[in-house]
Amino acid sequence: MTFAWYFNEFTMAGVDFEDVSRVTAYDRNQTASTPEKEQALVSRLGIAAGHTVIDLGAGTGTFAIQAALAGASVHAVDISRAMLNYAQSKAQKAGVATVNFHLAGFLTYEHQGEFADVVITKNALHILPDFWKMIALLKIAAFLKPKGVFYLRDVVFSFPPADYETAIEQWIAQVAKPEGQGWTVKDFQMHVREEHSTFAWAVEAMLKRAGFDIVETNYPSPTYAEYLCRKAVT
Numbered sequence: 399m400t401f402a403w404y405f406n407e408f409t410m411a412g413v414d415f416e417d418v419s420r421v422t423a424y425d426r427n428q429t430a431s432t433p434e435k436e437q438a439l440v441s442r443l444g445i446a447a448g449h450t451v452i453d454l455g456a457g458t459g460t461f462a463i464q465a466a467l468a469g470a471s472v473h474a475v476d477i478s479r480a481m482l483n484y485a486q487s488k489a490q491k492a493g494v495a496t497v498n499f500h501l502a503g504f505l506t507y508e509h510q511g512e513f514a515d516v517v518i519t520k521n522a523l524h525i526l527p528d529f530w531k532m533i534a535l536l537k538i539a540a541f542l543k544p545k546g547v548f549y550l551r552d553v554v555f556s557f558p559p560a561d562y563e564t565a566i567e568q569w570i571a572q573v574a575k576p577e578g579q580g581w582t583v584k585d586f587q588m589h590v591r592e593e594h595s596t597f598a599w600a601v602e603a604m605l606k607r608a609g610f611d612i613v614e615t616n617y618p619s620p621t622y623a624e625y626l627c628r629k630a631v632t
């Protein structure tokens with residue numbers, strides 16, 4: 399059943415990933431997602447032949463391709479047709495045939511087949527307001543096998559809330575690149591203004607509420623976080 403109040407995740411906030419020039423520039427801008435780094439993450443998550451893996455907000459597919467090269471059956475989910483087309487052509491060039499591409503999002507993807515061994519989402523969950531992040535996490539937990547792994551990496555704020563002005567300004571000054579060389583000051587300003595990155599304590603509480611045990615938490619800076627979780631067995 400669909401409700402009139404349900405969030406329309408296809409009306410994308412922030413960066414327009416239907417814009418083909420944004421999509422083709424993505425791999426250049428996103429230096430944290432090189433094939434080597436994604437391959438290391440695949441090993442760290444213990445992804446192996448026979449596993450079912452779901453990547454939500456899969457973008458240009460770098461992680462999905464590396465997981466498939468490790469022998470997993472991968473579902474790459476994204477609401478951007480342009481991103482999926484780009485990822486699909488990358489997978490073809492890499493000779494990978496075990497990535498299934500789905501035009502859907504956190505709230506609309508309906509998983510069929512084997513329960514997942516691993517669900518991952520990187521740099522994407524912030525697109526949803528907090529209420530809908532919580533709903534997305536409940537859905538993710540439902541896709542996973544008991545004790546299945548959930549890995550979340552995103553822009554998450556771990557600075558003291560009262561320091562928000564200095565913390566955001568320092569972040570942008572440290573990471574923004576000149577036009578044509580990566581994410582710009584305007585991109586980061588838009589992220590904070592229009593997307594829905596939130597506080598670390600809120601994300602941790604949501605993960606627990608959704609039924610995850612948080613196995614590892616890393617805050618490499620006051621504006622990024624990664625969480626390695628397992629679906630709790632009740």
Ligand SMILES: C[S@@+](CC[C@H](N)C(=O)[O-])C[C@H]1O[C@@H](n2cnc3c(N)ncnc32)[C@H](O)[C@@H]1O
Pocket residue numbers: 407408410415428431454455456457458475476477478481502503504505519520521522525
């Ligand atoms: C910043 S990119 C991250 C891509 C990739 N996960 C990475 O780490 O490089 C965010 C991706 O999320 C997708 N996206 C936006 N809203 C979404 C939603 N509601 N559900 C799933 N994907 C979404 C965008 O189209 C885009 O491909």
